[in-house]
Amino acid sequence: MLSDQGIKEVTLLGQNVNSYRDTSDSTIHNSIDTKLTPGFKTVYKPKTGGRRFSDLLDKVSQIDPEMRIRFTSPHPKDFPDEVLDLIKERSNICNQIHLPAQSGSSEVLQRMRRGYTREAYLDLVYHIRHRIPDVYLSSDFIAGFCEETELEHEDTVSLMKEVKYHVVYSFPYSMRQKTSAYHRLKDNVPDDVKSRRHLRLRDLFRQEALKLNLKEIGSTQLILIEGCDSGKTKTLSDLPWIGYCSQQHKQNILNNKYLCSDIIISTQNLLKFEFPEINGFQETTLAPVKVNGKWVSETGFQSQESPSVQIHHNGNAHWVLSLQTRDGNIYLLDSLSLNLTTSLEYQLTQIYGKDKKKLIIRIPDVQKQQNSIDCGLFAIANALEFCQTGFKGGTHITYEQKYMREHLIHCLENGKFTHFPKNYFGKTPKNLKTKTHIISINCDCGKPDTIEDMVGCEGKTGRKMCDVWTHRSCAKKNMRGNSWFCEVHR
Numbered sequence: 001m002l003s004d005q006g007i008k009e010v011t012l013l014g015q016n017v018n019s020y021r022d023t024s025d026s027t028i029h030n031s032i033d034t035k036l037t038p039g040f041k042t043v044y045k046p047k048t049g050g051r052r053f054s055d056l057l058d059k060v061s062q063i064d065p066e067m068r069i070r071f072t073s074p075h076p077k078d079f080p081d082e083v084l085d086l087i088k089e090r091s092n093i094c095n096q097i098h099l100p101a102q103s104g105s106s107e108v109l110q111r112m113r114r115g116y117t118r119e120a121y122l123d124l125v126y127h128i129r130h131r132i133p134d135v136y137l138s139s140d141f142i143a144g145f146c147e148e149t150e151l152e153h154e155d156t157v158s159l160m161k162e163v164k165y166h167v168v169y170s171f172p173y174s175m176r177q178k179t180s181a182y183h184r185l186k187d188n189v190p191d192d193v194k195s196r197r198h199l200r201l202r203d204l205f206r207q208e209a210l211k212l213n214l215k216e217i218g219s220t221q222l223i224l225i226e227g228c229d230s231g232k233t234k235t236l237s238d239l240p241w242i243g244y245c246s247q248q249h250k251q252n253i254l255n256n257k258y259l260c261s262d263i264i265i266s267t268q269n270l271l272k273f274e275f276p277e278i279n280g281f282q283e284t285t286l287a288p289v290k291v292n293g294k295w296v297s298e299t300g301f302q303s304q305e306s307p308s309v310q311i312h313h314n315g316n317a318h319w320v321l322s323l324q325t326r327d328g329n330i331y332l333l334d335s336l337s338l339n340l341t342t343s344l345e346y347q348l349t350q351i352y353g354k355d356k357k358k359l360i361i362r363i364p365d366v367q368k369q370q371n372s373i374d375c376g377l378f379a380i381a382n383a384l385e386f387c388q389t390g391f392k393g394g395t396h397i398t399y400e401q402k403y404m405r406e407h408l409i410h411c412l413e414n415g416k417f418t419h420f421p422k423n424y425f426g427k428t429p430k431n432l433k434t435k436t437h438i439i440s441i442n443c444d445c446g447k448p449d450t451i452e453d454m455v456g457c458e459g460k461t462g463r464k465m466c467d468v469w470t471h472r473s474c475a476k477k478n479m480r481g482n483s484w485f486c487e488v489h490r
Helices: 053-063 081-089 106-112 118-131 150-163 180-184 191-214 247-254 261-274 342-352 375-389 401-414 472-478
Strands: 009-013 068-072 096-098 136-143 167-172 289-291 294-296 308-313 319-324 330-333 358-364 395-399 422-427 434-440 454-456 469-471
Touching: 009 053, 053 068, 053 081, 081 118, 106 118, 106 150, 118 150, 136 150, 136 191, 150 191, 167 191, 247 401, 261 308, 261 375, 261 401, 308 342, 308 375, 319 342, 319 375, 330 342, 330 375, 342 358, 342 434, 375 395, 375 401, 454 472, 469 472
Parallel strands: 009 068, 096 136, 136 167, 330 358
Antiparallel strands: 289 294, 308 319, 319 330, 358 434, 395 422, 454 469
């Protein structure tokens, strides 16, 4: 048994897993028909007899009360009260339900042939929260589905605001062959509109999730320990989370999905173990976001000495890599653009801005990804190149992008990184662009100027104005009327 092997958590995995019905045992003559969630419908015929998902969940959860049970990915149409009551009653069934919505617009849901309306979905959410008041909800959303209008997109935005999910997976729509939409509809939403809508959903989720997470401060939670302190380990076998690639993560990577933070963290843990002489590899969670007009950071990045490397989330559903070479130069490797977000400036100053009034960031145009979702792969591949060969700003790499996902799975499963497949590795092409970005850090708080309005000291030395500046929120305690004075002129 898995429980006898020390396994602490099991996930029941399947497409529409809660639609499970086992009719293989002829001794089971359950006459109860499949009951769909009120307001939901399906093109499939109702099934009769056999064991239902509630029976499976009941049996599995009784094997070992200390083993945690999860299931994914369910369909909203199959959530009878028997399943909800089991989740509430059994302490080892995780108090979390994945409830894919795909869209908040009834019109879009009809084109998707999902079998429910916005109102029916919300009724299910309210019913679940009535039965399980402290449940954690996650969901999937598609941005820019066929013929989606701005008003229909706004319906999705308002649904996310109303439900307030703990986790959301959102993706720009991509037409697939052998689907109903491929034969019936036109993929007529421009790619830039899909990307804009997708990024808005990402940013909104992170803002709402941060508010939920902040409410948990001070609470006591049951946690699953997946490994020990890397500072006390000697061999790879001492690091259970390194070399581990769950089936869910593997499917995420193979299905061309955006790499989640868990995969990025696992990757950095492995790199940290393989290259102990390189600093950095701090855990990447949510990028700093604005809440009620104020920047809130969950990253907790610590200042690092060179050489160091860090994978960042830039706040716009995009992974990038920063590194500091032995000579102290700071580079940002971005496979999509040459621009810095305010959230990224915040993170860079946390890591590299200690006791500095400005940061000089060099952004070489080293490579371009061929889609909007492979940024995490490029960040990981570039981090590995830096750790193995160093970086002096004069190297150009073109990766074999179609093989990068399989290579990442191979490395995580084997607990050791090898070079990502590449078809060019040599000197910088003559037309390679390098952008220099300066981050000003004038305030004593050590945060970049860009996160907030700055105010200058009103003091003078002779005819010369004082050149000391601070953030407006930091200036409040030393204001005289509408004027602020530095320590010298106070």
